[in-house]
């Protein structure tokens with residue numbers, strides 16, 4: 001169908017979208033309504049960890065759809081238990097609660113921390129978060145986020161989220177008081193422009209939160225599930241947080257998220273937390289397939305190798321074009337352009353012929369790369385060739 005034949009005008013406006021409609025995809029490639037192909041280094045915003053329409057994901061959806069779609073969150077189901085078991089087996093956490101989005105998982109973490117504060121810290125409720133952080137689009141998670149302008153769009157904010165500076169431990173220490181219940185951070189700020197918390201900072205934060213008996217919450221919605229080259233990014237610093245949230249990559253494209261906690265932090269009582277679709281077998285069956293594939297022998301080693309390969313290619317390009325280098329972990333990386341040409345590059349890359357390239361400029365002066373974790377080095381080479389073509393045309 002032609003673009004103007006779709007009832008696009010019936011959709012509520014939320015952002016500027018290009019005038020194409022995506023129809024199907026496979027692996028690193030996406031196809032639109034005109035038959036054009038795109039090499040996808042956005043992957044639904046670091047969501048499709050195994051690329052478009054992964055066979056294991058299709059299989060899990062197909063099998064589970066024929067068995068049981070939703071018995072209600074008030075009952076146990078098989079995939080929910082199996083996925084929880086897999087996650088506790090492969091992490092430092094003991095308990096899992098499933099949700100439908102990263103924001104919802106973070107809401108759960110905020111509630112868990114506030115309940116824990118009520119129980120063990122005389123009603124402490126403040127959660128220290130960070131400038132330029134992103135934790136979701138609900139009112140509480142927007143308030144927790146340090147995105148410029150988000151404090152006023154839907155004012156008044158949810159109170160209790162003082163902001164510190166990433167990689168500056170004294171800025172955190174200054175904010176700790178009797179009302180502090182937790183510190184929450186992304187081990188790699190994704191939307192903020194792929195800014196990793198240093199290993200030293202993560203270790204200092206762990207020591208500081210232990211010293212003051214406050215919880216350390218890691219929002220691994222973007223950095224988790226293999227993206228950083230380890231199953232979870234907190235592993236890179238050799239520390240164990242108290243609480244973690246997952247989203248995006250855990251479902252490789254389907255709405256699935258999770259809140260994980262150490263046994264000592266499990267404070268919910270009957271009725272405190274829930275949700276109609278939480279832990280539904282259709283999505284948790286997909287999550288089980290995804291985590292099984294990510295933890296299969298050699299897979300994460302491959303992510304690290306391809307991450308190193310992408311890093312080397314980006315550094316070479318940076319040198320060649322006089323850019324400012326690159327940063328990131330695993331297959332979440334940014335090319336630092338040194339000038340505000342990011343959006344222009346994204347636009348031109350999509351319009352390339354015959355095949356387009358999908359990129360993201362998390363900030364105007366950088367490009368963010370978040371390909372499928374099973375992207376091939378050949379596809380990375382193709383992306384680099386296309387990117388050079390775009391840069392030549394500027």
Ligand SMILES: *Cc1c(COP(=O)(O)O)cnc(C)c1O
Nearest residue numbers: 101102103134135136190221222
């Ligand atoms: C995307 C993201 C979220 C929000 O996830 P949704 O599924 O969009 O609600 C939260 N935290 C981080 C770090 C993210 O990248």
